[in-house]
Amino acid sequence: xxxxxxxxxxxxxxxxxxxxxxxxxxxxxxxxxxxxxxxxxxxxxxxxxxxxxxxxxxxxxxxxxxxxxxxxxxxxxxxxxxxxxxxxxxxxxxxxxxxxxxxxxxxxxxxxxxxxxxxxxxxxxxxxxxxxxxxxxxxxxxxxxxxxxxxxxxxxxxxxxxxxxxxxxxxxxxxxxxxxxxxxxxxxxxxxxxxxxxxxxxxxxxxxxxxxxxxxxxxxxxxxxxxxxxxxxxxxxxxxxxxxxxxxxxxxx
Amino acid sequence: xxxxxxxxxxxxxxxxxxxxxxxxxxxxxxxxxxxxxxxxxxxxxxxxxxxxxxxxxxxxxxxxxxxxxxxxxxxxxxxxxxxxxxxxxxxxxxxxxxxxxxxxxxxxxxxxxxxxxxxxxxxxxxxxxxxxxxxxxxxxxxxxxxxxxxxxxxxxxxxxxxxxxxxxxxxxxxxxxxxxxxxxxxxxxxxxxxxxxxxxxxxxxxxxxxxxxxxxxxxxxxxxxxxxxxxxxxxxxxxxxxxxxxxxxxxxxxxxxxxxxxxxxxxxxxxxxxxxxxxxxxxxxxxxxxxxxxxxxxxxxxxxxx
Numbered sequence: 001x002x003x004x005x006x007x008x009x010x011x012x013x014x015x016x017x018x019x020x021x022x023x024x025x026x027x028x029x030x031x032x033x034x035x036x037x038x039x040x041x042x043x044x045x046x047x048x049x050x051x052x053x054x055x056x057x058x059x060x061x062x063x064x065x066x067x068x069x070x071x072x073x074x075x076x077x078x079x080x081x082x083x084x085x086x087x088x089x090x091x092x093x094x095x096x097x098x099x100x101x102x103x104x105x106x107x108x109x110x111x112x113x114x115x116x117x118x119x120x121x122x123x124x125x126x127x128x129x130x131x132x133x134x135x136x137x138x139x140x141x142x143x144x145x146x147x148x149x150x151x152x153x154x155x156x157x158x159x160x161x162x163x164x165x166x167x168x169x170x171x172x173x174x175x176x177x178x179x180x181x182x183x184x185x186x187x188x189x190x191x192x193x194x195x196x197x198x199x200x201x202x203x204x205x206x207x208x209x210x211x212x213x214x215x216x217x218x219x220x221x222x223x224x225x226x227x228x229x230x231x232x233x234x235x236x237x238x239x240x241x242x243x244x245x246x247x248x249x250x251x252x253x
Numbered sequence: 254x255x256x257x258x259x260x261x262x263x264x265x266x267x268x269x270x271x272x273x274x275x276x277x278x279x280x281x282x283x284x285x286x287x288x289x290x291x292x293x294x295x296x297x298x299x300x301x302x303x304x305x306x307x308x309x310x311x312x313x314x315x316x317x318x319x320x321x322x323x324x325x326x327x328x329x330x331x332x333x334x335x336x337x338x339x340x341x342x343x344x345x346x347x348x349x350x351x352x353x354x355x356x357x358x359x360x361x362x363x364x365x366x367x368x369x370x371x372x373x374x375x376x377x378x379x380x381x382x383x384x385x386x387x388x389x390x391x392x393x394x395x396x397x398x399x400x401x402x403x404x405x406x407x408x409x410x411x412x413x414x415x416x417x418x419x420x421x422x423x424x425x426x427x428x429x430x431x432x433x434x435x436x437x438x439x440x441x442x443x444x445x446x447x448x449x450x451x452x453x454x455x456x457x458x459x460x461x462x463x464x465x466x467x468x469x470x471x472x473x474x475x476x477x478x479x480x481x482x483x484x485x486x487x488x489x490x491x492x493x494x495x496x497x498x499x500x501x502x503x504x505x506x507x508x509x510x511x512x513x514x515x516x517x518x519x520x521x522x523x524x525x526x527x528x529x530x531x532x533x534x535x536x537x538x539x540x541x542x543x544x545x546x547x548x549x550x551x552x553x554x555x556x557x558x559x
């Protein structure tokens with residue numbers, strides 16, 4: 001049984017077909033890489049799966065339930081977390097406030113409970129805080145927990161974004177170019193963290209990445225897109241030898 | 254009489270406008286919703302109280318509750334189509350709502366008496382105490398200000414408040430990705446903030462004893478907006494401090510003995526200058542937004558790492 005599955009997923013912008021009948025599966029517990037040249041539809045595919053963009057045709061199944069057409073927050077609530085290509089950490093808030101915001105189902109999200117503050121409010125606050133510190137410890141950001149996110153270097157903001165997405169205990173993590181904009185020396189730490197999430201926490205991860213070295217290192221399986229269609233799928237070794245992939249990347253007639 | 258009477262009057266205005274500033278701060282400062290029609294909700298609260306008390310002899314406490322509810326209800330109806338729109342459209346629509354409300358106040362003669370306004374609004378009374386202008390009303394106004402301030406602080410420093418700040422920081426997409434319904438939370442804060450403005454309006458009506466449409470204009474919204482920027486966006490204590498500064502400055506200019514033709518523009522000059530100075534030297538406002546601070550929980554971490 002596939003954890004996540006798309007079926008003939010299609011997105012048309014006016015005449016342009018950004019994603020064209022893409023069907024693929026993500027088995028539970030793997031790291032799947034999504035590759036393709038610029039404009040091949042990777043981010044659009046992410047947006048369709050996570051509900052940030054409306055599906056023109058086709059369907060997405062998460063744990064065999066159709067989720068196409070549901071609002072983004074509902075899909076996130078069901079257990080699909082995502083990060084963005086350009087970091088989306090809340091700049092005016094501290095690292096810890098960002099983390100606490102990632103906690104799911106706190107009673108204090110309702111204004112009357114935020115005013116009332118019963119016993120459950122305090123319990124959930126403590127739980128969220130403990131969890132946030134635990135996650136920050138792993139990425140080494142606990143010392144800057146009370147620092148505003150805007151004062152952090154870009155690479156650390158990206159780490160916060162990934163750690164924050166873990167606050168909701170998602171089953172599936174979708175990372176849109178986690179290594180972009182990060183100094184090469186820091187990339188290894190990031191990859192280590194992503195691997196850790198899979199190995200120790202059993203997360204299933206889909207990652208978009210440009211850097212072939214990163215992809216080859218990290219992924220169990222790869223799906224390659226070009227011009228919105230799936231051109232190839234397989235293990236890193238298979239995909240890197242595939243003529244259509246080589247052509248898509250290097251060009252050709 | 255004399256000077257102390259004036260001080261009490263100004264302090265009362267600080268309390269009333271302070272509540273208005275706190276309420277707009279929740280909507281605009283904390284959540285980033287560009288509400289250009291806030292004066293309308295202040296007006297709705299004032300008119301609701303005025304009409305209920307003068308024509309139906311409704312006790313003040315119920316009129317106050319009705320002002321809160323009616324302002325909140327109008328906000329809810331306004332929010333249904335507009336809170337799904339992007340920020341700038343929301344600003345345009347709320348500005349229109351402000352103008353519509355003003356023209357209703359001015360033209361619905363049977364109910365609001367139009368430009369004649371509503372005179373002889375009774376004093377607030379509660380549990381046998383009548384809050385006449387002066388110390389009694391000042392006490393009442395400050396109790397309400399304190400309650401509103403406490404409510405606002407609780408809302409800001411809670412999971413609810415963090416969602417609002419998240420919405421402000423990147424137009425909703427970020428919080429959606431974390432499983433939060435941005436529309437629902439925007440609606441909540443818009444209704445609560447507008448209801449609070451209704452409470453301020455209700456106080457205003459019973460304090461002055463007379464209301465007419467000329468008070469509830471875009472100028473008032475701008476005035477409160479300026480207060481929030483000066484005070485520090487997102488900080489409700491800053492909003493109250495800036496309100497006090499404004500009210501006292503505005504009235505202070507009057508006592509320089511200048512002719513009106515000079516005093517009025519001078520007020521504008523001072524406010525303009527203040528705004529520029531704050532932008533230059535304290536871009537986050539007089540009292541910048543405070544972040545929540547935590548200490549690491551003590552004891553061994555629960556469960557295995559990662």
